[in-house]
Amino acid sequence: MDWIFLILAGCGEMSGVTFLGFYSASKKKLALVGMVTSFVFSFSLLYLSLQTLPMSIAYSIWTGIGAAGGSLMNMWIFHESRSFKRFFFIFLIIIAVIGLKFVN
Template sequence: MHWIYIFIAGLLEIVWVLGLRFSNGFTILIPSILTVATLAVSFYLFSKSLKFLPIGTAYAIFTGFGAAGTAVIGIFFFQESANASKLFFIGLMLAGIVGLKLTTPTETQSDAQRREE
């Protein structure tokens, strides 16, 4: 479940970053509300994942997924450049995220609870 938390948190990171663009410095109400709400839920889910994942791994996945997703959205919807080197490094970020997932040991809730005691 913790990997689902971090995945959804990363998706919401993309949403709140886009909300920042459309809120015009928090001067437009609906995008501003959407930005703050998705930011809060994103960080809540990120914090839930920290009960099970090492903080460095979780943060790298959270920010990497959000950054790569935002870059791809920028390319497809905002006509940002998509040269070969940019696409290569976005792919490299995603490969790093997959690598972190594959090399992170699974921790159970009981392990996390024991660590808190």
């Protein structure tokens, strides 16, 4: 269950970053509510996953999902640059997080 909490926490981080993009573009209160709700959801589930998972692994996976997923979502929703370099570095984030799990 702890891994499910962690993955859902990462998805909440991803959606919080996406709502942050909506809020910075429009300054609408609904986007602000979505952002705060997503981050509260994310932190709550991260807290639950940290009850059994080591913090070094859980935090790196949570951050990796948020960073890589947020970047991909912003490319898709806000039409940010889709250069090879961006995809390459997102790939490196994912590989680094997987590597941390196997090294532990």
